[in-house]
Amino acid sequence: MNKELSLKFHNSYAKLPESFYSRETPEQVANPHLLKINPELAEELGFSAENYSEDYLAEVFSGNKLLTGSEPLAQAYAGHQFGGLSPQLGDGRAVLLGEVVTPAGINIDLQLKGSGRTAFSRRGDGKATLYSVLREYLISEAMHALNIPTTRSLAVVASGESIMREGSVPAGVLTRTATSHIRVGTFQYFAIRGELEYVKTLADYTINKHFPEIKNEDNPYLALVTAVMDKQIALITEWMRVGFIHGVMNTDNMAISGETIDFGPCAFMDNFDPQAKYSSIDTGGRYAFANQASIGLWNLARFAETLIHLIDDDEETAISLLTEELEKYSEKFAIMYSQCMLKKIGLSSMQDGRVANDFLDILHKNEIDFTLAFRALTKMFGTDFSDDDLKALCKNSEVYENWKTHWISLLEQDESPKQERLQAMQEANPIYIPRNWYVEEALKTAALEKDFTIFEEMLTVLKKPYTKNETLHKYATTPHPSTEDYQTFCGT
Numbered sequence: 001m002n003k004e005l006s007l008k009f010h011n012s013y014a015k016l017p018e019s020f021y022s023r024e025t026p027e028q029v030a031n032p033h034l035l036k037i038n039p040e041l042a043e044e045l046g047f048s049a050e051n052y053s054e055d056y057l058a059e060v061f062s063g064n065k066l067l068t069g070s071e072p073l074a075q076a077y078a079g080h081q082f083g084g085l086s087p088q089l090g091d092g093r094a095v096l097l098g099e100v101v102t103p104a105g106i107n108i109d110l111q112l113k114g115s116g117r118t119a120f121s122r123r124g125d126g127k128a129t130l131y132s133v134l135r136e137y138l139i140s141e142a143m144h145a146l147n148i149p150t151t152r153s154l155a156v157v158a159s160g161e162s163i164m165r166e167g168s169v170p171a172g173v174l175t176r177t178a179t180s181h182i183r184v185g186t187f188q189y190f191a192i193r194g195e196l197e198y199v200k201t202l203a204d205y206t207i208n209k210h211f212p213e214i215k216n217e218d219n220p221y222l223a224l225v226t227a228v229m230d231k232q233i234a235l236i237t238e239w240m241r242v243g244f245i246h247g248v249m250n251t252d253n254m255a256i257s258g259e260t261i262d263f264g265p266c267a268f269m270d271n272f273d274p275q276a277k278y279s280s281i282d283t284g285g286r287y288a289f290a291n292q293a294s295i296g297l298w299n300l301a302r303f304a305e306t307l308i309h310l311i312d313d314d315e316e317t318a319i320s321l322l323t324e325e326l327e328k329y330s331e332k333f334a335i336m337y338s339q340c341m342l343k344k345i346g347l348s349s350m351q352d353g354r355v356a357n358d359f360l361d362i363l364h365k366n367e368i369d370f371t372l373a374f375r376a377l378t379k380m381f382g383t384d385f386s387d388d389d390l391k392a393l394c395k396n397s398e399v400y401e402n403w404k405t406h407w408i409s410l411l412e413q414d415e416s417p418k419q420e421r422l423q424a425m426q427e428a429n430p431i432y433i434p435r436n437w438y439v440e441e442a443l444k445t446a447a448l449e450k451d452f453t454i455f456e457e458m459l460t461v462l463k464k465p466y467t468k469n470e471t472l473h474k475y476a477t478t479p480h481p482s483t484e485d486y487q488t489f490c491g492t
Contacts, residue, residue: 026063
């Protein structure tokens with residue numbers, strides 16, 4: 001086996017002014033043990049995990065051993081949390097090891113989460129529970145397989161330590177990758193302080209790294225707002241396609257790159273409910289399922305505010321330009337969301353804008369499972385409507401039958417090839433999502449009982465969410481009668 005893992009680092013963020021971060025070294029842990037390594041992601045980063053011993057990888061991905069070329073730092077950022085501004089947050093339990101250049105030439109952030117105290121930890125210990133890091137591994141990899149932009153998980157290491165939360169629990173360290181960890185809150189951090197030269201530095205860095213195609217626009221900073229807006233619309237639409245509720249859409253959790261970040265208070269819906277929420281701290285439902293689109297716009301407005309001085313020397317002109325741009329959000333979102341819903345119900349064009357919403361209304365009133373319902377529609381379309389699992393679930397079957405008759409008539413009028421529309425349905429409607437009941441069972445048995453049976457079985461089906469697994473098909477449904485009271489918690 002190779003003696004030392006060698007990755008190609010190009011640490012551009014570490015070259016920014018020191019106000020952007022704090023130089024940090026991960027805290028040493030006494031007894032690291034590798035629990036999970038993601039071999040596919042490792043290959044993408046440029047190494048084969050099987051060439052290294054588990055003990056060695058545990059040392060690397062716990063932070064005990066730093067890789068040559070890494071320049072660990074904790075990033076500074078602020079953020080609106082549930083609408084209230086926190087002027088200084090930052091990586092309180094995470095360290096960016098550096099940026100790895102993959103064999104494909106892509107720059108990828110490599111970050112340790114749960115690696116100990118930093119300058120931004122405030123009163124926290126900088127650690128993460130093993131339960132929370134295993135949760136992020138499972139759900140982020142599920143998101144990736146669902147074709148939704150997301151941070152990814154490379155490794156989970158049990159530190160061998162216990163930390164205090166509600167009681168004494170085992171600690172762990174997650175190695176996370178992302179295109180970038182720049183957030184709306186990163187821009188807010190400098191704007192709040194009036195450090196406008198650093199806002200410009202950050203904006204230029206972001207454009208050069210993530211949106212080089214807009215560098216030559218007449219107003220590249222206005223174009224940056226548009227580019228970030230388009231990314232967020234695409235991301236939130238994808239969340240809603242699969243019934244995902246982020247749960248903590250604070251501005252410090254909105255990545256400029258348009259990737260899903262932070263998998264603490266998040267969950268996938270069972271029975272469809274527009275006001276579904278699972279976060280224990282979202283008591284008012286600010287980040288409920290149906291509110292995610294409007295919160296996306298709210299966060300973008302906070303982003304736009306940080307760039308006013310870059311848009312135009314005249315503040316009123318700058319605000320007018322930004323307002324005009326943000327006013328396009330609702331129409332853009334409506335178009336993309338409608339296109340998404342059309343795919344989910346097998347149509348290629350908007351023959352009837354109400355048909356998808358009417359179906360969701362039936363699901364809501366009849367308390368029908370979101371994922372199973374759309375997969376049942378897919379099956380019906382593929383079998384010439386000879387199978388109908390939904391009718392039995394409807395309290396008012398007459399309403400459903402009327403909808404179904406109308407839906408079939410629209411399908412028959414659609415001139416696009418049926419096979420193309422069926423394929424689009426199959427690609428839009430997953431069979432497997434991280435079912436809340438099974439997720440909790442998997443994490444409890446893995447983190448506390450060191451039994452990874454359910455965890456590994458779930459990973460198997462979640463890596464191929466659109467393909468039926470005859471052996472493990474039980475993970476398509478939940479054995480629990482109701483998850484209405486299900487709650488998720490922040491990893492801190």
